[in-house]
Amino acid sequence: MSHAPAALETTATGIDNRKLLMWLFLASETLLFGSLIAAYLLYRGQSVVGPYPEELFDIPFTSVSAFVLLMSSVTMVLALAAIQRGDQRGLRIWLFTTALLGMLFISGQAFEFTEFNREGLSLSSNLFGTTFFVLTGFHGAHVTVGVLVLLSLLVMALRGRLTRSQSMNVELVGLYWHFVDVVWIAIFTLVYLIQP
Amino acid sequence: MTLAESRGIKRPPEHEADARQAGGRAHPGPLEYTRIGLILAVITAVEVGAFYMDIAQWALVSILVVLSAVKFSLVVMWFMHLRFDSRLFSGLLVGGLMLAAALFVVVLSTLGGGLT
Amino acid sequence: MVEAMRKLRADAESYQGWWSWLTTVDHKRIGVMYGVTAFSFFLLGGVEALLIRLQLSTSNGQVLDPDAYNRLFTMHGTTMIFLVVMPLSAAFFNLLIPLLIGARDVAFPRLNAFSFWVFLAGGLFMNASFFTGGIFQGKLGAPDAGWFGYAPLSLVSTGQGIDFWAFGLLILGIASMAAGFNFIVTIFNMRAPGMTLLRMPVFVWMTLVTSFLIIFAMPIITVALFELLFDRLYGANFFNMAAGGKPLLWQHMFWLFGHPEVYILILPAMGIVSEVLPTFSRKPLFGYQFVIFSGLAIAFMSWGVWAHHMYTTGLGTIANSAFAVSTMLIAVPTGIKIFSWIATLWGGSINLKTPLYFSVGFISMFVIGGLTGVMHTVVPSDYQQQDTYFVVAHFHQVLFGGAMFGLFAGIYYWFPKFTGRLLHEGWGKLHFWLMFIGFNLTFQPMMILGLLGMPRRIYSYGSGTGWDFLNMLATAGAFLIGLSILVFMINVVVSLRRKERAGADPWDGRTLEWSLPSPVPPYNFAEIPTVRARDDFWHQKYAEDEEGRPVPIVAGGAYQAEEEEGEEEAETGHGIHMPSPSFWPLIAAIGLPIMAAGFIYQESANLLPMIAIGAVITIVGIYGWALEPASE
Numbered sequence: 001m002s003h004a005p006a007a008l009e010t011t012a013t014g015i016d017n018r019k020l021l022m023w024l025f026l027a028s029e030t031l032l033f034g035s036l037i038a039a040y041l042l043y044r045g046q047s048v049v050g051p052y053p054e055e056l057f058d059i060p061f062t063s064v065s066a067f068v069l070l071m072s073s074v075t076m077v078l079a080l081a082a083i084q085r086g087d088q089r090g091l092r093i094w095l096f097t098t099a100l101l102g103m104l105f106i107s108g109q110a111f112e113f114t115e116f117n118r119e120g121l122s123l124s125s126n127l128f129g130t131t132f133f134v135l136t137g138f139h140g141a142h143v144t145v146g147v148l149v150l151l152s153l154l155v156m157a158l159r160g161r162l163t164r165s166q167s168m169n170v171e172l173v174g175l176y177w178h179f180v181d182v183v184w185i186a187i188f189t190l191v192y193l194i195q196p
Numbered sequence: 197m198t199l200a201e202s203r204g205i206k207r208p209p210e211h212e213a214d215a216r217q218a219g220g221r222a223h224p225g226p227l228e229y230t231r232i233g234l235i236l237a238v239i240t241a242v243e244v245g246a247f248y249m250d251i252a253q254w255a256l257v258s259i260l261v262v263l264s265a266v267k268f269s270l271v272v273m274w275f276m277h278l279r280f281d282s283r284l285f286s287g288l289l290v291g292g293l294m295l296a297a298a299l300f301v302v303v304l305s306t307l308g309g310g311l312t
Numbered sequence: 313m314v315e316a317m318r319k320l321r322a323d324a325e326s327y328q329g330w331w332s333w334l335t336t337v338d339h340k341r342i343g344v345m346y347g348v349t350a351f352s353f354f355l356l357g358g359v360e361a362l363l364i365r366l367q368l369s370t371s372n373g374q375v376l377d378p379d380a381y382n383r384l385f386t387m388h389g390t391t392m393i394f395l396v397v398m399p400l401s402a403a404f405f406n407l408l409i410p411l412l413i414g415a416r417d418v419a420f421p422r423l424n425a426f427s428f429w430v431f432l433a434g435g436l437f438m439n440a441s442f443f444t445g446g447i448f449q450g451k452l453g454a455p456d457a458g459w460f461g462y463a464p465l466s467l468v469s470t471g472q473g474i475d476f477w478a479f480g481l482l483i484l485g486i487a488s489m490a491a492g493f494n495f496i497v498t499i500f501n502m503r504a505p506g507m508t509l510l511r512m513p514v515f516v517w518m519t520l521v522t523s524f525l526i527i528f529a530m531p532i533i534t535v536a537l538f539e540l541l542f543d544r545l546y547g548a549n550f551f552n553m554a555a556g557g558k559p560l561l562w563q564h565m566f567w568l569f570g571h572p573e574v575y576i577l578i579l580p581a582m583g584i585v586s587e588v589l590p591t592f593s594r595k596p597l598f599g600y601q602f603v604i605f606s607g608l609a610i611a612f613m614s615w616g617v618w619a620h621h622m623y624t625t626g627l628g629t630i631a632n633s634a635f636a637v638s639t640m641l642i643a644v645p646t647g648i649k650i651f652s653w654i655a656t657l658w659g660g661s662i663n664l665k666t667p668l669y670f671s672v673g674f675i676s677m678f679v680i681g682g683l684t685g686v687m688h689t690v691v692p693s694d695y696q697q698q699d700t701y702f703v704v705a706h707f708h709q710v711l712f713g714g715a716m717f718g719l720f721a722g723i724y725y726w727f728p729k730f731t732g733r734l735l736h737e738g739w740g741k742l743h744f745w746l747m748f749i750g751f752n753l754t755f756q757p758m759m760i761l762g763l764l765g766m767p768r769r770i771y772s773y774g775s776g777t778g779w780d781f782l783n784m785l786a787t788a789g790a791f792l793i794g795l796s797i798l799v800f801m802i803n804v805v806v807s808l809r810r811k812e813r814a815g816a817d818p819w820d821g822r823t824l825e826w827s828l829p830s831p832v833p834p835y836n837f838a839e840i841p842t843v844r845a846r847d848d849f850w851h852q853k854y855a856e857d858e859e860g861r862p863v864p865i866v867a868g869g870a871y872q873a874e875e876e877e878g879e880e881e882a883e884t885g886h887g888i889h890m891p892s893p894s895f896w897p898l899i900a901a902i903g904l905p906i907m908a909a910g911f912i913y914q915e916s917a918n919l920l921p922m923i924a925i926g927a928v929i930t931i932v933g934i935y936g937w938a939l940e941p942a943s944e
Binding site for chain 1: 497536
């Protein structure tokens with residue numbers, strides 16, 4: 001998150017440079033996840049050998065982790081609301097909670113991956129393994145990056161270097177975080193709940 | 197504010213700029229956010245509930261797709277502030293989504309595969 | 313304030329030496345580095361082309377063995393597209409966009425530097441593949457599956473060539489995406505007061521459209537390349553038929569990216585030509601809005617034509633017909649542009665200088681490229697032409713006859729703005745004629761060869777085929793092109809040594825950059841201009857008489873006054889904030905190829921530490937970048 005020099009001047013459209021950059025990035029990310037989801041849908045139910053998704057998926061477990069990520073979006077936006085009214089304590093609490101929920105989600109995914117692996121699913125075992133691990137892996141990588149950035153923000157906040165005037169930093173990270181969350185909303189439905 | 201005027205101002209008052217981006221309205225507060233969060237939680241519960249109910253596949257698929265679309269819209273409209281911010285942002289996101297959907301519907305229909 | 317500006321100027325003069333280039337965030341310096349680097353790759357890709365032409369000059373050629381031939385044509389295509397035409401266009405974006413919209417720099421100067429360093433890293437990484445096959449035993453490495461890398465050929469290819477290719481393209485993709493985001497934000501947000509969207513020069517519009525194509529097309533090829541790499545390195549099954557995978561998915565994803573990519577390559581050249589023609593006809597561009605909206609239409613429609621590369625894969629009659637229609641339709645906005653350019657020349661007071669030669673060369677050669685393209689849209693006709701030299705001739709007609717001629721027009725046109733010296737006209741025209749004749753001598757015989765049935769991507773052909781003479785012509789033409797490039801390089805050297813200065817406005821230009829001294833000072837505009845019209849600078853210099861003819865505004869007019877009073881005027885304005893130099897973008901870029909090499913060789917040696925080192929370097933670079941202040 002760079003401190004763009006343009007923040008010194010207002011822009012021709014009145015839109016913040018960095019916010020526009022983030023939205024452009026997210027718009028292009030729709031094509032990235034679109035491509036990954038398309039590959040999953042193309043090969044849905046096409047695996048010639050097992051293990052198959054219906055044997056592996058643990059819907060209650062995944063529902064909990066989907067819920068965790070969803071709630072992290074709520075805490076993220078509360079962190080933004082906190083910094084916008086200058087509530088430093090609230091900012092720290094909600095940033096911390098969001099990062100924690102994010103880490104919880106990642107741990108859940110790590111557990112799920114190892115569990116599936118133990119039951120014989122790997123990147124090379126069949127089309128399901130290939131498309132599932134790559135799609136959810138890409139998403140997990142995005143969450144991981146988000147957690148790292150959230151922790152960086154938290155450190156800045158704890159050292160008093162994230163003031164009300166820098167709320168844009170939190171807003172930008174928030175946009176990224178919510179986007180990663182909505183991608184999971186799509187994955188949770190298309191991959192887990194709708195089975196062939 | 198005209199362009200010339202805006203150029204004259206070196207640094208806009210910070211907090212005002214936070215709340216009102218160009219072409220946008222003020223962002224909502226914690227109460228609304230929490231309320232949206234509750235709705236999202238309920239919808240997720242309904243989704244998982246529907247999954248365990250004994251209903252026809254086509255009905256299940258439709259319910260799930262609609263519900264997740266509602267969740268998706270709630271998050272992007274409220275938490276990502278598309279309801280309040282510049283419409284350029286909405287255009288970018290919706291444009292990206294529609295492009296991805298259009299392209300891959302064609303690819304999937306020529307290659308086979310899909311939702312059901 | 314005047315004091316501050318003097319200090320800034322003194323700073324700029326002391327800001328020299330190699331370190332200043334490594335840490336620069338000045339869009340003009342980054343543009344120059346983009347241009348010089350891309351031109352070096354152009355020479356490399358050109359040598360590859362000449363080797364290919366030597367091999368094919370006679371039947372049963374003995375210059376290259378089949379393996380080396382495959383690697384060379386793959387690298388030639390990849391280099392010319394990703395390391396030459398795209399970055400040369402990026403060089404023009406960098407050099408010109410802030411000047412054309414009246415800004416001091418791009419929106420994110422350090423992201424811009426990052427984009428260049430990542431491009432350089434990706435280009436070197438890609439070419440490092442040559443050394444992977446045991447170069448000392450006389451065997452070339454390098455990818456060997458064509459620039460399109462079709463699966464399953466790219467899966468069964470042995471060695472590390474394809475891995476280098478895929479990671480190289482991923483790294484280059486990061487560079488393009490970074491530039492794409494940056495220029496969209498710059499064009500939306502950094503415009504000077506009064507520079508409304510419909511007053512922007514056409515080149516700015518084409519940059520905007522190209523940038524949007526880049527940010528939406530690149531993610532698709534990114535996913536495709538990751539899928540290919542997962543298949544190759546970790547045994548995934550995306551394109552593995554034995555596991556039920558569909559190799560055709562690669563073709564779809566490649567061309568979903570690949571056809572917008574074609575317009576990513578040509579639209580910037582169209583923008584350049586749209587700037588050159590009005591200046592040298594001393595007339596405004598004919599149908600400004602039509603040129604812009606046809607550019608938008610091309611970009612929009614470019615998403616619906618990808619499968620015309622895939623007629624012969626058995627998509628079915630309906631799909632083939634639909635894509636045939638959409639592809640024919642895309643010729644309409646393209647045709648609109650061509651008529652606009654011709655109408656711009658029509659009735660103008662033509663100033664026949666080298667940039668105009670190249671622009672007219674662009675129009676004529678691009679028309680042939682476009683028309684042969686329309687021939688391909690007809691499905692039965694395409695069945696005949698698929699994988700023949702007719703296709704090779706067609707896309708060179710577009711990418712060389714089109715994009716490269718346009719880019720050379722831009723080089724001749726803007727060279728004085730950034731160096732303070734005009735390129736020599738005599739050498740320039742010699743360059744043009746050699747290139748124009750060489751180009752036609754190379755590719756028109758290929759058209760005939762293709763129709764005679766000579767297939768692409770073959771390393772040799774028998775003596776009874778009757779293809780010898782035309783191939784020899786093509787080879788002779790290719791060497792003529794090579795000679796013309798040599799002439800161009802001599803021209804650059806000779807011109808840079810000229811004592812004569814070009815002055816601020818050597819061509820009687822129309823757009824804002826010509827209001828600035830040549831070379832442009834680091835801060836571009838002493839005072840941010842206020843724009844009152846399209847072709848604003850022209851209107852500062854000329855009024856119109858009753859019949860619409862331009863009449864110079866006499867001495868003491870707006871233009872003169874501004875140049876003399878620039879410094880004093882700045883007193884009333886606000887301070888100039890220039891971004892500080894930074895080496896963090898360079899550091900962040902260095903980590904990427906290290907990580908990529910770690911992944912590729914992880915199988916043969918445990919290179920997890922190498923991946924980790926690369927990752928740490930990049931992360932340190934990004935943190936350093938995020939935490940340092942952007943300007944003092």
